[in-house]
Amino acid sequence: xxxxxxxxxxxxxxxxxxxxxxxxxxxxxxxxxxxxxxxxxxxxxxxxxxxxxxxxxxxxxxxxxxxxxxxxxxxxxxxxxxxxxxxxxxxxxxxxxxxxxxxxxxx
Amino acid sequence: xxxxxxxxxxxxxxxxxxxxxxxxxxxxxxxxxxxxxxxxxxxxxxxxxxxxxxxxxxxxxxxxxxxxxxxxxxxxxxxxxxxxxxxxxxxxxxxxxxxxxxxxxxxxxxxxxxxxxxxxxxxxxxxxxxxxxxxxxxxxxxxxxxxxxxxxxxxxxxxxxxxxxxxxxxxxxxxxxxxxxxxxxxxxxxxxxxxxxxxxxxxxxxxxxxxxxxxxxxxxxxxxxxxxxxxxxxxxxxxxxxxxxxxxxxxxxxxxxxxxxxxxxxxxxxxxxxxxxxxxxxxxxxxxxxxxxxxxxxxxxxxxxxxxxxxxxxxxxxxxxxxxxxxxxxxxxxxxxxxxxxxxxxxxxxxxxxxxxxxxxxxxxxxxxxxxxxxxxxxxxxxxxxxxxxxxxxxxxxxxxxxxxxxxxxxxxxxxxxxxxxxxxxxxxxxxxxxxxxxxxxxxxxxxxxxxxxxxxxxxxxxxxxxxxxxxxxxxxxxxxxxxxxxxxxxxxxxxxxxxxxxxxxxxxxxxxxxxxxxxxxxxxxxxxxxxxxxxxxxxxxxxxxxxxxxxxxxxxxxxxxxxxxxxxxxxxxxxxxxxxxxxxxxxxxxxxxxxxxxxxxxxxxxxxxxxxxxxxxxxxxxxxxxxxxxxxxxxxxxxxxxxxxxxxxxxxxxxxxxxxxxxxxxxxxxxxxxxxxxxxxxxxxxxxxxxxxxxxxxxxxxxxxxxxxxxxxxxxxxxxxxxxxxxxxxxxxxxxxxxxxxxxxxxxxxxxxxxxxxxxxxxxxxxxxxxxxxxxxxxxxxxxxxxxxxxxxxxxxxxxxxxxxxxxxxxxxxxxxxxxxxxxxxxxxxxxxxxxxxxxxxxxxxxxxxxxxxxxxxxxxxxxxxxxxxxxxxxx
Numbered sequence: 006x007x008x009x010x011x012x013x014x015x016x017x018x019x020x021x022x023x024x025x026x027x028x029x030x031x032x033x034x035x036x037x038x039x040x041x042x043x044x045x046x047x048x049x050x051x052x053x054x055x056x057x058x059x060x061x062x063x064x065x066x067x068x069x070x071x072x073x074x075x076x077x078x079x080x081x082x083x084x085x086x087x088x089x090x091x092x093x094x095x096x097x098x099x100x101x102x103x104x105x106x107x108x109x110x111x112x
Numbered sequence: 113x114x115x116x117x118x119x120x121x122x123x124x125x126x127x128x129x130x131x132x133x134x135x136x137x138x139x140x141x142x143x144x145x146x147x148x149x150x151x152x153x154x155x156x157x158x159x160x161x162x163x164x165x166x167x168x169x170x171x172x173x174x175x176x177x178x179x180x181x182x183x184x185x186x187x188x189x190x191x192x193x194x195x196x197x198x199x200x201x202x203x204x205x206x207x208x209x210x211x212x213x214x215x216x217x218x219x220x221x222x223x224x225x226x227x228x229x230x231x232x233x234x235x236x237x238x239x240x241x242x243x244x245x246x247x248x249x250x251x252x253x254x255x256x257x258x259x260x261x262x263x264x265x266x267x268x269x270x271x272x273x274x275x276x277x278x279x280x281x282x283x284x285x286x287x288x289x290x291x292x293x294x295x296x297x298x299x300x301x302x303x304x305x306x307x308x309x310x311x312x313x314x315x316x317x318x319x320x321x322x323x324x325x326x327x328x329x330x331x332x333x334x335x336x337x338x339x340x341x342x343x344x345x346x347x348x349x350x351x352x353x354x355x356x357x358x359x360x361x362x363x364x365x366x367x368x369x370x371x372x373x374x375x376x377x378x379x380x381x382x383x384x385x386x387x388x389x390x391x392x393x394x395x396x397x398x399x400x401x402x403x404x405x406x407x408x409x410x411x412x413x414x415x416x417x418x419x420x421x422x423x424x425x426x427x428x429x430x431x432x433x434x435x436x437x438x439x440x441x442x443x444x445x446x447x448x449x450x451x452x453x454x455x456x457x458x459x460x461x462x463x464x465x466x467x468x469x470x471x472x473x474x475x476x477x478x479x480x481x482x483x484x485x486x487x488x489x490x491x492x493x494x495x496x497x498x499x500x501x502x503x504x505x506x507x508x509x510x511x512x513x514x515x516x517x518x519x520x521x522x523x524x525x526x527x528x529x530x531x532x533x534x535x536x537x538x539x540x541x542x543x544x545x546x547x548x549x550x551x552x553x554x555x556x557x558x559x560x561x562x563x564x565x566x567x568x569x570x571x572x573x574x575x576x577x578x579x580x581x582x583x584x585x586x587x588x589x590x591x592x593x594x595x596x597x598x599x600x601x602x603x604x605x606x607x608x609x610x611x612x613x614x615x616x617x618x619x620x621x622x623x624x625x626x627x628x629x630x631x632x633x634x635x636x637x638x639x640x641x642x643x644x645x646x647x648x649x650x651x652x653x654x655x656x657x658x659x660x661x662x663x664x665x666x667x668x669x670x671x672x673x674x675x676x677x678x679x680x681x682x683x684x685x686x687x688x689x690x691x692x693x694x695x696x697x698x699x700x701x702x703x704x705x706x707x708x709x710x711x712x713x714x715x716x717x718x719x720x721x722x723x724x725x726x727x728x729x730x731x732x733x734x735x736x737x738x739x740x741x742x743x744x745x746x747x748x749x750x751x752x753x754x755x756x757x758x759x760x761x762x763x764x765x766x767x768x769x770x771x772x773x774x775x776x777x778x779x780x781x782x783x784x785x786x787x788x789x790x791x792x793x794x795x796x797x798x799x800x801x802x803x804x805x806x807x808x809x810x811x812x813x814x815x816x817x818x819x820x821x822x823x824x825x826x827x828x829x830x831x832x833x834x835x836x837x838x839x840x841x842x843x844x845x846x847x848x849x850x851x852x853x854x855x856x857x858x859x860x861x862x863x864x865x866x867x868x869x870x871x872x873x874x875x876x877x878x879x880x881x882x883x884x885x886x887x888x889x890x891x892x893x894x895x896x897x898x899x900x901x902x903x904x905x906x907x908x909x910x911x912x913x914x915x916x917x918x919x920x921x922x923x924x925x926x927x928x929x930x931x932x933x934x935x936x937x938x939x940x941x942x943x944x945x946x947x948x949x950x951x952x953x954x955x956x957x958x959x960x961x962x963x964x965x966x967x968x969x970x971x972x973x974x975x976x977x978x979x980x981x982x983x984x985x986x987x988x989x
Contacts, residue, residue, distance in 0.1 A: 067491075067495065067496040067497050067500075068496050068497075068499075068500045070497070071491070071496070071497040071500040071501065072500055072504070075455070075459075075500070075501065075504055076459075078455055078456055078459050079459070079463075080424075080427050080428065080431060080456055080457075080459050080460040080463060081428075081431070081463060083384070083385070083388045084384040084385075084387055084388050084406070084421070084424055084425065084428065085381055085384045085385050085388065087384065087417060087420060087421060087424060088357065088377065088380065088381055088384070088417075089357075091414065091417065092327065093374055093375030093376060093377040093413075093414070094375040095324065095325050095327065095355070095373060095374060095375060096372060096373055096374075096375060097291060097292050097293055097325065097373075098291060098369070098372045098373050099288070099291050099292055100262075100284075100287050100288050100291045100292075102291075102365075102368060102369045102372050102373065103287065103291055103321070103348060103369060104259065104260050104262075104287075105365040105368065105369065106347050106348050106351055106363065106365045106366050106369055107259035107260065107344050107345060107347045107348060108259040108260055108365075109259075109347065109363055109364070109365040109366075
C-alpha cells in the first residue's frame with residue numbers, strides 16, 4: 006500500500022500523524038496511537054488529541070482507509086497540488102543573487 | 113478653446129511682462145506671475161521668466177528669484193522621480209551658480225541613493241549639526257533605499273566606528289554566512305543592529321533566510337512578517353514566499369534567485385500553473401505546448417514526479433477535451449497505466465458526468481484499478497479493502513435509474529472494446545496484469561455481481577444484508593443469497609429467518625421447522641423466532657386438517673397446546689377451534705362440543721368465537737357439516753378485528769366472506785364504533801392486502817374515532833386506502849401520520865410509511881409530505897378526515913376524460929394517460945411559460961420527449977464532447 010494516503014494534506018495524513026510506516030500492522034498502529042496519546046493527552050492538548058484520534062480511527066478501519074484512498078484523489082485539483090508536501094532542495098548561492106533582488110530597480 | 117484665445121494663452125505663457133523701461137527692480141507683477149506659475153506647477157515657465165527678470169534687473173533680488181525658480185523646478189523633478197533630468201539640471205545650475213550647491217546639497221545624495229548608492233545620504237549623517245528631524249528623515253531614506261548593507265559598511269564618509277557602519281558590517285557578514293551554509297541561531301543575534309536602526313529590517317531578513325535554508329517555513333514566514341513592507345530588504349519577501357510554495361509575482365532578479373536557490377520549485381510551479389490555466393481556458397494548442405514544457409521542467413527539477421505528473425496531465429487533458437494522441441506526443445510518451453493512473457481515470461469519469469456512459473466507464477476503470485492495485489500489493493485480493501471498492505462501484509451504478517440500468521449495460525457491452533489500446537507501449541509489469549486476469553465479464557455493470565464479490569471478499573453481515581435486500585427487492589435469488597450468507601456466517605440469524613420464511617411460503621413446513629429450530633438455537637429471544645414456532649405448528653396442523661389427515665395433525669396440536677406462548681391472549685381460542693375440526697374429523701362429537709365451548713369461553717364473545725371458527729373452517733377447507741354460526745351486529749367489526757389480529761399473530765389465514773362484507777361496512781360506518789384498535793388495524797391491513805380499499809377506508813373511519821394514540825395508524829390507513837386521484841389528501845394524511853408516529857417513536861409505523869411512499873408513490877410530490885406538520889394542522893386534518901366518511905369512489909369531473917360532456921381534461925395525469933408519456937414530463941410541461949406549454953401539449957409523445965431534451969440541454973442537440981463510446985483516441989494516453 007502506498008505510504009501516503011492520497012488526498013490527505015501532509016499534516017493530516019494519518020500515518021504521518023501517528024508516525025507509522027506504510028506496512029505497519031494493527032498492533033504497531035495501536036502502539037503508536039497510545040504513545041501519541043500519552044504525549045498529547047486530551048486534557049492538555051485537545052486539538053492535537055483529536056487529530057491523533059481521527060488518524061487512528063482512519064487507520065484501524067480498513068474500509069474507511071480504503072474509502073479515503075479512493076475518494077481522496079481529485080482529478081480536477083490544480084496540477085500545482087502535486088508539489089504539496091514535496092521537499093525541494095534549497096541550495097546555498099552566496100549573497101549576490103539575494104542582493105541582486107534588493108538592488109533591482111522598480112519597473 | 114478658440115484659436116484667438118489659444119494664441120492669447122500662448123502669448124501669455126511666453127510673454128514677458130511689459131518692459132518697464134529703465135526699471136532696476138523686480139516689479140510686484142513679476143513676483144505675482146512667478147507665484148502663479150509655480151502654483152500652476154509650470155516650473156519651466158517660471159524658470160524662464162525668472163531668468164528673464166534677472167537678465168534685465170541684475171539685482172540680488174532677481175538673482176534670488178532665479179535661484180528659487182531653479183530649486184523649485186529641480187525639486188519638482190526629484191519628486192516626479194525624473195532622476196536623470198533632475199541630475200542634469202542640478203549640474204547645470206550648480207555650475208552656473210555655486211550658491212546652488214548649498215541650497216541643493218541634499219538632492220544629489222538622494223538621487224545617488226536611488227541608484228543604489230547611499231554614500232551621499234550617509235554623508236548627510238556625518239553632519240553632527242543636522243537637526244534630529246532631518247536625521248530621522250535621512251535614516252528613513254536609508255532604510256527604504258539601502259539595497260546592499262555591504263556598501264554602507266564600506267562607505268568611508270562616516271568613521272569606521274559609526275554605529276551605522278558597524279551595524280551594516282554585521283549585517284553583511286551575517287547575510288554572507290546564511291547564504292553560504294547553515295549557521296547557528298546565536299550567530300544571528302546581531303546586537304549591533306538596534307530596533308531603531310535603519311538596518312533593522314535587514315536583521316529580520318537575515319534570520320528569515322536562515323530559517324528558509326533550515327526548512328523551517330513557519331519561522332521564515334514569521335520573520336518575513338516582521339520586515340517593514342517599505343524597507344529595501346522587503347524586496348526579498350515575494351521571492352522567499354514563492355520559494356516556500358506560496359503564490360507571488362516575481363521580478364526577473366527574483367526569478368533568477370529562485371532558479372538558483374529553491375531547487376526548481378518556483379520554475380516547476382509556474383510551469384504547472386500555466387498548464388492548469390490553459391486547460392481551464394480549453395486552449396488546446398497552448399495546453400499542449402505548456403504540457404511539454406511542464407514535463408521538461410519536471411524532468412529537470414524533480415524527475416521523481418514525472419510519472420505522477422504525466423498521469424495527472426493525461427487525465428486532466430482528457431477532461432478538457434484534448435485528443436489522446438496529441439497529448440501523448442506532448443508528454444513525450446504514454447503515461448504509466450498503473451493503479452494510480454486507473455484510480456485517477458475512474459475518478460475523472462465519476463466527476464465528469466457528461467452522460468450515462470460515464471458510470472460504466474468509471475466502473476470499468478475501477479475494475480482496472482483493482483487488478484493493478486492487487487498486483488502492486490496495495491491490498492490483498494480478498495479482504496475489506498477490495499470489498500470497499502466493489503461497494504463504491506455499486507454506489508456508482510445507483511446513479512443510473514433502475515429501469516435504465518439494463519439499457520445502459522447493453523449499450524456499453526455493445527460498444528466498449530476494452531482498454532487494450534491503453535496498454536500499448538507500457539512496460540511488461542503493467543502489461544502482464546491484463547494477461548493474468550482474462551476476459552472482461554462486465555460484472556461491474558451488475559449490482560448483483562458486485563454485491564456477490566463484495567460478500568466473497570469481505571463476508572460481513574452488512575454486506576450480506578445489502579445483497580439479500582437487493583435480491584428480495586428484485587424478487588430473485590433471495591434464497592440463494594441467504595444460503596450463501598448462512599454458510600459464510602453460520603451464527604447470523606437473518607439468513608436463517610429468510611430461509612425459514614421462504615420455506616414457509618412454499619409450504620415446505622418440515623424444512624421451515626428445521627430452520628426455525630436452528631434459529632432458536634442461535635437466538636431464542638428474537639421476536640420473529642419466538643413467533644415462528646407457533647406459526648409453523650399452526651400451518652402444519654392446518655395442512656393436515658385440510659388433507660383430512662386428522663391423526664397426522666395430532667402431534668402438532670399437542671405441541672401447540674404445550675407451548676407457553678399458546679396460552680396467551682386469544683391463542684387458546686385458536687387451539688380450541690383447531691381441536692373442534694380435529695375431533696369432528698375423528699368423529700369425537702363430545703370432544704368437538706367441548707372444544708367449541710372452550711372456544712366460546714376463551715373469546716367471551718359469541719360473534720368473535722363464531723368468526724374465529726368460520727376462519728378456521730375456511731382455512732381447513734372443511735367439507736363436513738357446518739356448525740351453526742351467528743354474526744350479530746353491533747360487534748361484528750370488533751370480532752373480525754380480533755380474528756384478523758389473531759390471524760396475523762399465528763399465521764391463520766383470514767378472509768372476509770362476501771356475506772359479511774356489507775354488514776361489516778355498515779357497522780364500521782355506523783354510530784357504534786369498534787373499540788379495539790389492534791383489531792381494527794389488523795382488519796385494515798387485511799383489507800389493504802386484499803386491495804379492498806373501500807373496506808380499508810371504512811376501517812379508517814372507525815379507527816379515527818378511537819383515542820388519539822391511534823390517529824397515526826389510521827391516518828396512514830386512510831392514506832393507503834384513498835384512490836389515486838386524491839393525492840393531495842393522501843400526502844397530507846401520510847405526512848400527519850408520519851409526524852405523529854415520530855412523536856410516538858413508533859419506529860415500525862415510520863418504517864411502513866416510508867416503505868409505502870417508496871414503493872407506491874414514486875411520482876409523489878413529496879414537498880408537502882416532507883414538511884413537518886404542526887399540532888394545529890394535524891388536528892385540523894383529523895377533524896376534516898373524520899367528517900369525510902364516504903369513500904371517494906368517483907373521481908372529480910375535472911379528472912375524468914370526456915369528449916361528450918366537454919373538453920378533455922388537461923391535467924398532467926390525464927394527458928399522461930392519453931399520450932402514454934411519463935407523468936412527471938407532463939408536469940414539467942405545465943411548469944413552462946404558457947405559450948411554450950401550449951405548443952408542447954400539441955406535440956406527439958416522441959416529439960415531446962425530443963423537445964424537452966432540447967430545452968433541458970439548452971438548445972438543439974449540440975455536438976457533445978463525448979457523445980459516443982470512447983474509442984482509442986479518447987482514452988488518455
